[in-house]
Amino acid sequence: MLFNSLSFVVFLVIVLALYYSKIFKWTGKKRMLLLASYVFYGLWNPPLVILLWISTLVDWTAGNKLAIEENQKKRKMWLLLSMFVNLGFLAFFKYGNFLLENFTLGLNALGLAYEPKPMDIILPMGISFYTFQTMSYTIDMYNKKIKPARTFLDFALYVTFFPQLVAGPIVRAKDLITQFYEEKKATSQQFIWGTFLLTIGLFQKVVLADTLLADVSDQVFGSKEMLHSLDAWTGTLAFSGQIFFDFAGYSTCAIGIALMLGIILPDNFRYPYAAIGFSDLWKRWHISLSTWLRDYLYIPLGGNRNGLTRMYVALMLTMLLGGLWHGAAWTFVIWGALHGMYLVVERLLKTKITIKINALNGVLLALLTYTLVNFTWVFFRAREFSTAKNMISSMLFMNPEGSKILHGFDVLKVLTLISLLFICHWIMRNTSMKEVSKKIHPVILGVIWAMLLFLISISQGSGEQFIYFQF
């Protein structure tokens, strides 16, 4: 079920009505939320709820065993079982075809004729999110960082909680399960703020991503022609905005909906396009994934404890796997590799150059960071390397005779919107929407809110998916 759909509006109203009715006690409410979460997921493809159940059962069992088992060998076995099941699901459903393709290519390169039928595998929505979330529980249990969930219901709800089930934020057990232990009820302020966040998220998705940016990005990246520089840049900038508004929009909706239930989810984006450098970017973009990768991959790989070279290797490996997490294609690996290289170069430069950030050099460095990020988005969005190569050469002004495929108004629309996006991120980089809203008169805030609702209504989102669902 999509947040930007009529069925979700009805679903949410029913869930809220049941949640705040006096029919259920807290345990009953949690059961209702769990059932609602399965319905939320199952309305897409009912049989795939079974994967959620398996993941839940395996990690609940592994977690309980890890809580009492002292034998280190057996503890490791339970951890490996959890990882085998979760990563096994990912490997089969997400990377099955990719692995088969590359295996075939390898055999063909060796001169062995092999032409298997592609496997007809459905990618379960949000599998990368919930497997990472549930794995974090088992790993934390293994490392004795958390206590086991008190009840199976609390754990199952942690794995399946519908606001963040299919596209995050990827929440750690210590941050979410403990919230289920005592009855939660949003205060009126929380409920109103949650509703406002839901509106902001929908506005980002429906109006900004789908209505204003998606078509331009699709047109440019779908073109088979060598493009004019302005068209290539406009398409890439449009995608940079589209993916931000799409994904941040989903996270904002998720945080808002959870808040309407009195549950607090962590921020997932903090104005990333105002980042100064790439370490800063990853503290602002998809925070729940970058911290997951840091805690469960980069640090176990040695982090910065084993000298510079090992640190750079760990960094590159983390970013390469981070790229692969986003999709089963080599273009995503290149996207990850570029980010890894940026991070390595930045760390190298930091050992040689010290810059005191002020407003002027800050904004220039943020602009430089954003420009370099845009080159990575080309590989993220392009379905083929040839498209990425053409786009990059056009963006580097190497195709002066390239085709002009975008209307003048589309170029103006994207450049204006992206400029506003960048300025907005720069202004907001050290504050939050909540802080800013406190300074605005409630009537003005109400008028702005009404405008957002009006624009959402007249846009009637035709986007059928959030981009990050496929990851």
Place this chain on the structure above:
Amino acid sequence: MLIAVALSLLSLVAWECYWRAHGKLPDIDDNKDLWAVQRAKVETLSKEDVVLMGSSRVLFDIQLNEWEKETGIRPIQLATAGASPLPIFHDIVNNTDYIGTVIVGVTPGLFFSTTFPEAGPWKRAQTRVEHYENRTYAQRINHCLSMPLQKHLVFISTSEEGWSDDIDLKSLLNSVSLGAERLEKPQFPPFYKFEYMDENRNVRMSDKTANDTAFARTVKNVWQSIVEGNDRPPQKKETTQFFVEDAKKFKARGGNLILLRCPSTGLFKDIESKHLARTDFWQELVKATEAKAYHYADYESLKNLDCPEWSHLSGPDASFFTAELVKIMKADGALTNSKTN
């Protein structure tokens, strides 16, 4: 929050009134969900039922109410504008047990166009077939919930086709032009919606198209642009072979197949006579399928009907065409199962 809700509701009411004052009427979008609802009905049809498929000519020219009045049976409308009927017929033959009547509209430029999966006429139809197979429960619920809104509100106007006069925000922005255009290639002329559709996918040409020649001209401009931009020769052999295979299978299990050629005039008639000649295409298809076949030009009452924009009949003419056609078919015994028989 109260201010937000009150103001947004007021704005929407004003928006709705504004577009109604500009002559807009609530309309159902002919999208893949609406098509899938009709397609689903085929699963439970009996031998007495009728399924229509083809392209927009069947959509416009066969009026479901007239048909029902004449036969007692309301046909299922599966025709898809701008599409080849081949993928849809293939789906019905191979994925259902249906043994009733299938009427396939033959618009030569589309029917004989292609069997290439990525070509527009094929893809438009195949996408709908695939959507029917893959649609989620959430999509079904969304469609059900959207129907009352589409039926009663003008501002709910996002369309799958993307008409130039849609009034959702994206379409309104797409209509903005900066004057001096930077594009080097010639642009497709504006394509305004020229029909109304109901929830059973019954289409009727708008009165404006039938009576306002300047408006009908805008639709003719679009046809002209499509025809001039099409440099692909018809794939007569491949399309005929593909269809005949399914036709034989359908007839072998007891299905009643009828081919129908709807009227065209002006540019379309000229092109169809010159490049898709009846003797070379239509007659060979009829011969190969051994199906009952009706060509509008063979009937005195039908051959002089006018198409205001060269390709489709006006509402009243479509009603007349349907009633006449049913009479002719009944007289031939082609519709042996109609209830009035």
